[in-house]
Amino acid sequence: MAVHEPLAQNETMTELEQKSEREQVEGLTMIVFSGDLDKVLAAFIIANGAAAMDMPVTMFFTFWGLNALRRSEPVKVKKGLIEAMFGWMMPRGADKLTLSKMNMAGLGTAMMKQVMAKKNVYSLPKLIQSAQQLGVRLVACSMSMDVMGIAPQELIDGVEIGGVATFLDSADRSRSTLSI
Amino acid sequence: MAVHEPLAQNETMTELEQKSEREQVEGLTMIVFSGDLDKVLAAFIIANGAAAMDMPVTMFFTFWGLNALRRSEPVKVKKGLIEAMFGWMMPRGADKLTLSKMNMAGLGTAMMKQVMAKKNVYSLPKLIQSAQQLGVRLVACSMSMDVMGIAPQELIDGVEIGGVATFLDSADRSRSTLSI
Amino acid sequence: MAVHEPLAQNETMTELEQKSEREQVEGLTMIVFSGDLDKVLAAFIIANGAAAMDMPVTMFFTFWGLNALRRSEPVKVKKGLIEAMFGWMMPRGADKLTLSKMNMAGLGTAMMKQVMAKKNVYSLPKLIQSAQQLGVRLVACSMSMDVMGIAPQELIDGVEIGGVATFLDSADRSRSTLSI
Numbered sequence: 001m002a003v004h005e006p007l008a009q010n011e012t013m014t015e016l017e018q019k020s021e022r023e024q025v026e027g028l029t030m031i032v033f034s035g036d037l038d039k040v041l042a043a044f045i046i047a048n049g050a051a052a053m054d055m056p057v058t059m060f061f062t063f064w065g066l067n068a069l070r071r072s073e074p075v076k077v078k079k080g081l082i083e084a085m086f087g088w089m090m091p092r093g094a095d096k097l098t099l100s101k102m103n104m105a106g107l108g109t110a111m112m113k114q115v116m117a118k119k120n121v122y123s124l125p126k127l128i129q130s131a132q133q134l135g136v137r138l139v140a141c142s143m144s145m146d147v148m149g150i151a152p153q154e155l156i157d158g159v160e161i162g163g164v165a166t167f168l169d170s171a172d173r174s175r176s177t178l179s180i
Numbered sequence: 181m182a183v184h185e186p187l188a189q190n191e192t193m194t195e196l197e198q199k200s201e202r203e204q205v206e207g208l209t210m211i212v213f214s215g216d217l218d219k220v221l222a223a224f225i226i227a228n229g230a231a232a233m234d235m236p237v238t239m240f241f242t243f244w245g246l247n248a249l250r251r252s253e254p255v256k257v258k259k260g261l262i263e264a265m266f267g268w269m270m271p272r273g274a275d276k277l278t279l280s281k282m283n284m285a286g287l288g289t290a291m292m293k294q295v296m297a298k299k300n301v302y303s304l305p306k307l308i309q310s311a312q313q314l315g316v317r318l319v320a321c322s323m324s325m326d327v328m329g330i331a332p333q334e335l336i337d338g339v340e341i342g343g344v345a346t347f348l349d350s351a352d353r354s355r356s357t358l359s360i
Numbered sequence: 361m362a363v364h365e366p367l368a369q370n371e372t373m374t375e376l377e378q379k380s381e382r383e384q385v386e387g388l389t390m391i392v393f394s395g396d397l398d399k400v401l402a403a404f405i406i407a408n409g410a411a412a413m414d415m416p417v418t419m420f421f422t423f424w425g426l427n428a429l430r431r432s433e434p435v436k437v438k439k440g441l442i443e444a445m446f447g448w449m450m451p452r453g454a455d456k457l458t459l460s461k462m463n464m465a466g467l468g469t470a471m472m473k474q475v476m477a478k479k480n481v482y483s484l485p486k487l488i489q490s491a492q493q494l495g496v497r498l499v500a501c502s503m504s505m506d507v508m509g510i511a512p513q514e515l516i517d518g519v520e521i522g523g524v525a526t527f528l529d530s531a532d533r534s535r536s537t538l539s540i
Binding site: 025029031033035062063064082083085086089090143146147148149163164165167168171172174177178179 | 386388398399402405406409410413415461462471472474475476479481535536537538539540
Binding site for chain 1: 205209211213215242243244262263265266269270323326327328329343344345347348351352354357358359
């Protein structure tokens with residue numbers, strides 16, 4: 001009996017701990033797969049809103065989504081031919097992204113940016129900055145970086161690098177998961 | 181003691197209320213970002229299915245997704261030049277949406293509609309009507325409406341207008357969240 | 361009393377069962393709507409990662425996503441004209457999918473496959489095989505199969521066929537739901 005009572009206590013504590021862990025399921029995890037301006041804008045508008053409502057937010061950038069996190073200034077990195085081509089062909093940074101529809105050789109994108117400024121909606125670079133200030137966690141997918149030949153120093157400051165397990169762990173603790 | 185007992189009771193009630201609130205996490209919240217016929221069809225087929233299974237469903241329409249909620253008949257609204265251009269270039273209503281792939285200048289879309297009719301799948305306008313009858317909540321994103329220059333009277337009846345907070349609040353009470 | 365006691369016991373058991381059922385909310389359900397190589401790759405990389413972390417994973421393939429599950433060898437099936445045209449125009453199987461961006465008449469897709477092989481990332485057919493071995497449940501949407509005229513024997517082995525209710529039931533038991 002003397003042996004079992006502490007065990008029983010331990011079990012109760014474990015149950016409580018489990019319960020409290022279960023209650024920590026909250027907030028939002030997003031996969032940002034797309035590098036289209038409209039989709040990345042939507043992702044950051046949601047992220048800023050959620051962070052302002054005190055929800056923990058994690059954004060996981062993979063494939064074309066990585067382009068939103070690239071520095072706008074060129075960074076010297078030694079690359080193979082295919083990686084260099086990918087890097088050269090893909091938009092470098094949030095300010096270079098274009099609309100998924102009605103881009104019209106850049107005219108539609110310029111119109112969208114102009115109307116957003118007129119309506120006092122933050123530009124994408126400002127939304128990213130604001131998200132970082134509000135504590136939104138930005139994670140760049142390590143496998144995508146490897147495949148696309150993007151080096152850590154080519155990304156903006158404050159970006160974490162993580163793998164699929166990082167995403168899954170975050171998704172599993174979040175109330176909502178979105179793929180943009 | 182006389183002071184604390186009611187307090188303790190209140191606390192217990194609050195706990196119960198919290199528990200019951202936590203158990204109310206159910207149903208489905210969808211972001212409809214796309215205005216492609218195939219994607220909007222998928223969203224409404226899921227919404228109708230979930231509503232038929234008595235799940236609460238909220239659909240939040242943003243960016244190109246708003247086009248699915250536009251009235252098919254033109255509505256006189258005074259607009260700036262860019263807003264007028266957006267309104268003129270984007271498809272007006274559910275019946276005007278086209279496929280994301282194999283549209284082939286409308287031929288693929290017409291083929292898809294024909295084969296759906298042959299297989300007794302509801303058309304998109306019918307799926308929207310059915311969703312509304314089953315109690316699916318349709319919310320149009322106020323910020324997107326502002327940016328794209330779409331006025332409330334240009335949307336079909338029964339559509340609520342809400343912001344990111346409306347979406348996040350709904351997502352936080354839903355078991356599943358999807359972005360289409 | 362003798363009548364009620366067993367009833368009360370039953371109720372308690374039901375409550376426990378409900379509780380245990382509620383705690384079984386775990387793992388991941390994905391809608392694979394897209395047939396783009398990059399998106400299907402992302403879906404299967406996530407699925408393999410989750411399955412390796414012992415999460416139950418269900419993937420529900422609808423619309424263009426079905427193409428990832430088609431057998432690469434042609435299968436004789438009697439079809440109507442439109443179904444035959446859809447079947448002929450859509451990519452037949454995981455090895456035929458192309459990138460959503462920078463496909464460049466197949467050059468970009470070939471480059472992506474080459475760089476993935478160099479970086480030791482599994483090809484899509486291998487990722488599918490691995491997912492199946494790890495117990496990932498692959499479900500083909502029956503309504504999409506009907507509309508697109510894809511017969512069960514045209515799909516790879518080990519694929520379940522199910523409707524929207526199958527997806528919703530799985531989503532409702534999952535911690536995270538993604539639409540790719």
